[in-house]
Amino acid sequence: MNTETNENVYVKVKDMAGNEFVCPLNELRDARKISEAELEDCFEGDVVGRYAGLLNIIDTET
Numbered sequence: 001m002n003t004e005t006n007e008n009v010y011v012k013v014k015d016m017a018g019n020e021f022v023c024p025l026n027e028l029r030d031a032r033k034i035s036e037a038e039l040e041d042c043f044e045g046d047v048v049g050r051y052a053g054l055l056n057i058i059d060t061e062t
Contacts, residue, residue, distance in 0.1 A: 010057045012045065020045030022057060 009025040013034045021034075023042035028034060034042075048055065 008056055010055050012057060012059070013042070015039060022048040022055065025058070 010022050011025050011028065013021050013023055013028070013032075015021065015034065021039060021042040021044060023034070023038065027041045028038055
């Protein structure tokens with residue numbers, strides 16, 4: 001049984017400048033168009049690397 005909730009799921013996104021971030025999925029309206037306000041709850045992509053094993057990061061690119 002899958003007990004994952006959106007509170008525990010993160011997604012990789014990029015800002016307008018192309019910088020990568022990892023954000024909680026439940027905080028985003030659209031993972032492909034992220035606002036500056038939504039970025040405040042995110043981690044920079046290079047920082048999250050050391051915690052990647054602890055986070056459930058899904059791929060939204062299909």
